[in-house]
Structures are given as C-alpha cells and as structure tokens.
Amino acid sequence: MKALVIATLGLLPLAGSALAEEGPFASQVEARQGIMRYYAVNIGTLGAMAKGEAPYDAAAAKVAADALAGGASLDTSMLWPKGSDKDAHPGTAALPALWADGADVGGKAKQLRDAAAAMQAAAPAGLDQLRGAMKGVGDACAACHKDFRAES
Amino acid sequence: MKALVIATLGLLPLAGSALAEEGPFASQVEARQGIMRYYAVNIGTLGAMAKGEAPYDAAAAKVAADALAGGASLDTSMLWPKGSDKDAHPGTAALPALWADGADVGGKAKQLRDAAAAMQAAAPAGLDQLRGAMKGVGDACAACHKDFRAES
Numbered sequence: 384m385k386a387l388v389i390a391t392l393g394l395l396p397l398a399g400s401a402l403a404e405e406g407p408f409a410s411q412v413e414a415r416q417g418i419m420r421y422y423a424v425n426i427g428t429l430g431a432m433a434k435g436e437a438p439y440d441a442a443a444a445k446v447a448a449d450a451l452a453g454g455a456s457l458d459t460s461m462l463w464p465k466g467s468d469k470d471a472h473p474g475t476a477a478l479p480a481l482w483a484d485g486a487d488v489g490g491k492a493k494q495l496r497d498a499a500a501a502m503q504a505a506a507p508a509g510l511d512q513l514r515g516a517m518k519g520v521g522d523a524c525a526a527c528h529k530d531f532r533a534e535s
Numbered sequence: 536m537k538a539l540v541i542a543t544l545g546l547l548p549l550a551g552s553a554l555a556e557e558g559p560f561a562s563q564v565e566a567r568q569g570i571m572r573y574y575a576v577n578i579g580t581l582g583a584m585a586k587g588e589a590p591y592d593a594a595a596a597k598v599a600a601d602a603l604a605g606g607a608s609l610d611t612s613m614l615w616p617k618g619s620d621k622d623a624h625p626g627t628a629a630l631p632a633l634w635a636d637g638a639d640v641g642g643k644a645k646q647l648r649d650a651a652a653a654m655q656a657a658a659p660a661g662l663d664q665l666r667g668a669m670k671g672v673g674d675a676c677a678a679c680h681k682d683f684r685a686e687s
Contacts, residue, residue: 410575410579414573414576415569416569417568417570417573418569418573420562420565420566420569421569421570421609424562424566424613446610446613450610450611453609454609458601459602461576461580
C-alpha cells in the first residue's frame with residue numbers, strides 16, 4: 384500500500400515543472416496569481432463587450448461570468464500563508480496589511496463573490512445588464528487591491 | 536454610462552501587474568499554470584498525510600480535498616486557445632496533441648473531476664480512505680500529462 388501511494392505521488396501534477404518564482408511560498412504565490420489571472424481573462428472578455436470592443440455574445444458572456452463566479456467561490460485561504468507578503472517574497476505585491484488584525488479579507492472576498500454572482504445573472508441577459516454589473520466587479524477588485532496590493 | 540464603464544475598467548484586477556511570461560497567450564498560460572499549481576498545493580497537503588510526512592488532520596484534509604474538487608470543476612476552456620502550445624509559446628509545456636482531432640480532453644477533465652469528488656468524500660473520513668483515493672487523483676493527473684505535456 385505504501386509503495387503504491389509513493390508510486391502514485393511520483394506522478395504528482397507538477398513534479399518536474401519549474402516554478403516561475405522562487406522563495407518559501409513560491410507555489411502559493413504562483414497559484415494565487417494564476418487564479419487572479421483567471422479572473423482577469425474572464426473580466427477582460429466581459430469588459431471588451433461592455434466597452435464595445437467586442438460584439439455582445441450572450442453565450443460567451445455566460446461562460447466568462449460563470450467562470451468568474453466559479454473562481455471567486457474557490458477557497459484560496461491556503462494560498463495566503465502568513466509571511467507570504469512582498470517583504471518576504473520578491474514575486475508578490477501583497478502587503479503585510481493583508482495579515483494584520485482587523486483586515487477584513489473575508490468581507491472583501493464576499494464582495495467579489497457577490498459581485499460575480501450578480502454578473503452571472505446579468506451577463507447573459509443583455510448588454511445593458513452586463514454593463515450594469517461591471518461596476519460591482521470593478522469595485523470588488525479595487526476594494527482588495529487598494530488595501531492589500533502594493534502600487535506597481 | 537460609457538464613462539462609468541471605462542472608469543471602472545481602469546480598476547481592472549491586474550492592470551499594472553506584470554506577466555511572468557510573454558507571448559500571445561501569456562495571460563491564459565499564466566492562469567492555467569496557476570490553477571494547476573492550486574491543484575498541486577492541495578494534492579501536496581493530502582499527499583503529505585498519505586505518506587506520513589504530516590499527521591492526518593481530517594479538517595485540513597477536507598479543506599484541501601474541497602479545494603481540489605472546486606478547482607477541478609472550474610471551466611478552464613478559455614485558457615486553452617488553439618495555438619497556445621509549446622511550439623508557439625516558450626512558457627508552456629502543452630503539446631500540440633492537446634488540440635488534435637480526437638484528443639479526449641473532456642474525458643480527461645472528467646476523470647480529474649471524478650477522482651477529486653472521490654477524494655472529497657474520502658479525505659475527511661480517515662487516513663486509510665484518503666490513501667485509497669490518492670491513486671485515482673494521481674492517475675487522472677498522469678492521464679492528461681502523459682498525452683499532452685512535454686517531458687521536462
């Protein structure tokens with residue numbers, strides 16, 4: 384049994400794939416940045432429609448909004464271990480304030496989940512509805528970034 | 536209204552954050568690699584318990600297994616545009632075979648979702664159950680990597 388477990392673990396998904404970053408929390412930083420990039424890809428699809436840079440497409444808007452809502456619903460708590468801030472790790476812009484007493488990270492995460500759920504309802508309903516839901520999404524992104532991400 | 540939309544989009548989540556990679560599909564590649572890293576972080580937690588490197592902790596195992604199942608349930612289809620293979624993009628190991636006719640990507644994705652769901656049931660139930668579900672997860676990872684990821 385133990386041999387089987389170990390043999391299986393030899394096939395772990397990213398064994399042999401290099402991390403872009405180094406440092407004690409390189410995996411966590413890469414994972415959380417990738418999930419934010421997943422948000423961004425899908426917000427980009429919705430935003431291009433909102434701005435008229437791409438034609439409104441209800442099906443594509445639904446895929447993007449569903450993806451955003453799915454991503455925002457993930458538990459990413461394990462990707463933010465204490466100490467994985469920009470003072471400790473060159474590859475992240477996360478401010479130590481994120482880990483300070485009273486930092487309402489949970490509330491900000493809920494703001495994004497709620498905004499994404501609103502977008503999920505709005506995006507397939509029509510371009511005006513999609514546009515109407517963009518501000519909530521942008522506000523949720525900004526709420527967290529303003530307090531917890533270093534200016535670049 | 537349009538000004539509001541544009542102002543909101545100025546707050547887009549990753550405006551101002553540099554991509555680790557460059558190329559036509561840098562965002563998609565970063566997002567998909569980050570999501571796989573999210574799998575790996577959580578499989579690592581489960582694997583450490585399976586191997587006896589960390590004490591079995593039902594609550595922590597549940598968090599990790601729930602995260603793996605949540606990640607495996609995301610629609611990531613938009614992260615794999617045709618042409619985002621290793622021949623076109625230096626930062627990915629994705630083989631062109633992934634986009635070939637008959638490549639059963641959907642079936643392999645389902646294999647991971649099913650294995651993650653089995654782990655979700657098993658992980659909080661006990662160490663033996665967790666160990667029993669590891670092979671399914673490893674097999675699902677390997678099934679996709681064997682066919683679609685370049686050897687490193």
